[in-house]
Amino acid sequence: MALGVYLSRCGGLVDAAIDVDEALANVREVAAVACVVDDVFDPIVVAAIESDIREGGVDAVVLAGNSAEHLSKSLSAGHLTRRLVSAGVNPNRIVVANLLEQVALAHPGDRIGATRKAAGIIDVAALFATMSPEVESIDLEPKRSVLVLGVTTEAMIAAQRLLQLGYEVVIADRGNGSATAASATVLKSTSAFVRGHARCKFIDGARLVDGDGWLGDYHIQIQSNEGSRRIVVGGILIARPDSAEWVAELREHFRVDVDDDGFARPLDPHNHPAETIDPGIMVVPVRVDGTAHRDKVAAADSVAMALVLRLSQTTVSHYGDTSAVDEALCGGCATCVRTCAFGACTLDENGRSHVDVRRCRGCGKCVVSCPVGARDIVSSPHDYLIEAVRSLSRVPVDVGHARVIGFLCGGCGYPAADAASEFVAQRGQGYPVTFMPLRIPCGGRLDTLYVLEAFKVGFDAVCVYRCRQGHCHNLIGNLDMDRRINLLRAVLRSRNIDDARLRIVDISPTEGERFVESVEEIYVSIASLTNGKGAAV
Amino acid sequence: MSKPTLATVSLGGCEGCHVALLDAHEGLLDILGMADLVHSPFNGTETIPDRVDVVMVEGAVTTEEDLRRLRACRAAAGTLVAIGSCAVLGGIGGLRNLSPLSQVTHVAFGDTTKSPLLPRLLPNVHAVTDYVAVDISVAGCAPETELVVAALVAAITGQPHELPRRNLCDECHRTKNTLLMHSREFVSDAVYALMELDHIDEDSCLLEQGLMCMGPMTREGCGAKCTAMNVPCRGCSGPSRLDFESGGKAVDALAAILPAGALMYLEDLIGTGYRFTMPVSVFPAIVDTEESDNG
Ligand code: SF4
Ligand code: SF4
Ligand code: SF4
Ligand code: SF4
Ligand code: SF4
Secondary structure, three states, X not given: OOEEEEEEOXXXXXXXXXXXXXXXXXXXXXOOEEEEEOOOOOHHHHHHHXXXXXXXXXXXXXXXXXXXXXXXXXHHHHHHXXXXXXXXXXXXXXXXXXXXXXXXXXXXXXXXXXXXXXXXXXXXXXXXXXXXXXXXXXXXXXXXXXXXXXXXXXXXXXXXHHHHOOOEEEEEOOOOHHHHHHOOOOOHHHHHHHHOOOOEEEEOOOEEEEEEEEOOEEEEEEEEOOEEEEEEEOEEEEOOOOOHHHHHHHHXXXXXXXXXXXXXXXXXXXXXXXXXXXXXXXXXXXXXXXOOHHHHHHHHHHHHXXXXXXXXXOOEEEEOOOEEXXXXXXXXXXXXXXXXXXXXXXXXXXXOEEEOOOOOOXXXXXXXXXXXXXXXXXXXXXXXXHHHXXXXXXXXXXXXXXXXXEEEEOOOHHHHHHHHHHXXXXXXXXXXOOEEEEEEOOHHHOOHHHHHHHHHOOOOEEEEEXXXXXOOOOOOHHHHHHHHHHHHXXXXXXXXXXXXXXXXXXXXXXXXXXXXXXXXXXXXXXXXXXXXXXXXX | OOOOEEEEEEOXXXXXXXXXXXXXXXXXXXXXXXXXXXXXOOOOOOOOOOOEEEEEEXXXXXXXXXXXXXXXXXXHEEEEEEEOHHHHHOOHHXXXXXXXXXXXXXXXXXXXXXXXXXXXXXXXXXXXXXXXXXXXXXXXXXXXXXXXXXXXXXXXXXXXXXXXXXXXXXXXXXXOOHXXXXXXXXXXXOOEOHHHOOOOOOOEOOHHHOEOOOHHHOEOOOOOHHHHOOOOOOOOOOOOOOXXXXXXXXXXXXXXXXXXXXXXXXXXXXXXXXOOOHHHOOOOOOOOOHHHHHO
């Protein structure tokens, strides 16, 4: 495996806070290429990485700089990833090391500590890039049709744009949507165009009762005044993100995140204001009373454009971010079947477990609950996570300073750690630099073995970040984790490890301040504990 | 050409594994036809010969004497076979690792000085793999006679030996019903002790009836004889992946299907999860507090 590591200065922000050469020192021993660049999005840099892949045989890439959240959502990052993939790197081997938000901006004024931490995070990304199996892709031709949920001004404008571009549009409303549209006093002509269009259908009194699928190919069962019907669309547009009913029904079947008010929210309001976790489902920003008409038009246009960008490709690639079963190990205990909140697991007639990849979200709950290790998630493999815990424990800390590992759920804790950089900037002071972040896809992916290992390798405390109740992007990953972790406390106590060293933090993706407070709290509380930390005998 | 030699040794165990071997009855004659038994608790020779082709070890390493004998076994053996959960996982006696040695000796012997002739207890119980490399391992307390015989025959004939790697549910006769349906409800609203239930269904999975069955966390191979007799598996064969803790995995798996509150009120969550595996868990012994370090 030839590893290429590209450390982005992020326009000078990263090298202002850390010593970039020092941060690369460890990884230079294992990497074929390890270099510092100004900005990974720079066309010249992209071309250089491509040539390392094509001519230098680089087949695993670490992009050290911006946050994973930023990189997985922004369009320019999507473009960068596609170029690296077409140059020949499997997408599971393109890994981000978050140096900007979670190191450089989080620890101003501690250059030595921040540099050590950056090196540790790069090492973990290198582990991921080299240990992860390749993911397989499924290519499909996107359906040129869109389901719009809720009749609003923005919905009608977006529908008009989509119809004009040749798409089919189904508009579902909980009440009488066609009547609402007809009675619209503003934009009468838009409404008339949509209602009269041959490729547009209204479904009134609609409820979403079942669904599965992906960007390009969603299968949805809708119950309405006229009975039940199944529709197949390429994308979904949530025009009523404030409708608790729509949002709850969608979240049963698709990856849609909610904000603190329970409204469907775009994942990255700054870079891509329409896109949810599921890339084929777009959110029209919540309407505030008195929103100017032109703003509604602009919002509707941008949402329609975002969907069109996705659906106008000739093929979309879905990489299998799913659970895989090793049949040689599965004995058919059915724990995974019961556990999977998405109904993606079944046992076949021989008693072996199977995954329905179209339903699987890669949340990892089944992996954790499989007692024989017959399951794994290709994009977050067990062996990598165990190795990452060990690797982070080797980051040097000054004598007398406690080490804490934070398992950050990708749906809440990780974006909150990114958001914490803004809070740090406001108050002008970082949080303890010996707090080591490790991203997991969902609180439900947290295996008790990782917590035990963390104590064994010498961490003084373990913090687990998980979504607030009712907000879990995998429905119940957070509650499952709570139950496991609370049972694990008995195990820790049996070895004289104070269970105050294990903390669960519930958090929302935007709560940077709470993130910082939670980190500082754990340092305060372990300072008063005398009773043994890990270090197995 | 002379026959290969065989020795069997008992360390800190109950000799139940040797009994499992004796249970082979005439089958033993086959083994004795293939190899010469040069040393064993059955024939009473004092010391382990310097050179033996196959040595079978039973029991955990609990005393300094166990450790000395284990090292002698390894030095002598061409092939070292660890038999039983004590040898492979530390076994049931390994639960003493939950307490510091001083407390163990206080409870066992009182405060009076013990005979200097007794072997000295090690601070913790260990599986034999903590000290020496093992060629073939068969866990189980005691392992099925056929498994012991098969391991010895493989060792004597130099054949590769492999144990099954799936969990016990694979060979259990019981059928699953509610576990096969996805639901956010638990499969049972409580966890029961065996005697609490008036009736145990003969054919459906014990977990679904609220009994703590360790089958999912346990390696198959024993033929699921306990669950066949209406007794839940206690996990004596240990986990099928040795780098997995059976206790940690019991928490991970059971918390997903049984109410955690009910599990917590189990008489002994630790003893249940780690009954046979404490010495090979991530923390094989209690971590001493600072007080006891100083004291
Ligand atoms: S990863 Fe999550 S969604 Fe996929 S099969 Fe496992 S539990 Fe179900
Ligand atoms: S939990 Fe593991 S062993 Fe049990 S059925 Fe699922 S994959 Fe198989
Ligand atoms: S494994 Fe069981 S039968 Fe064998 S020596 Fe240990 S306690 Fe006895
Ligand atoms: S009774 Fe135990 S071993 Fe048998 S199927 Fe149920 S859980 Fe598995
Ligand atoms: S069913 Fe479980 S407890 Fe019984 S012998 Fe088999 S492994 Fe041991």
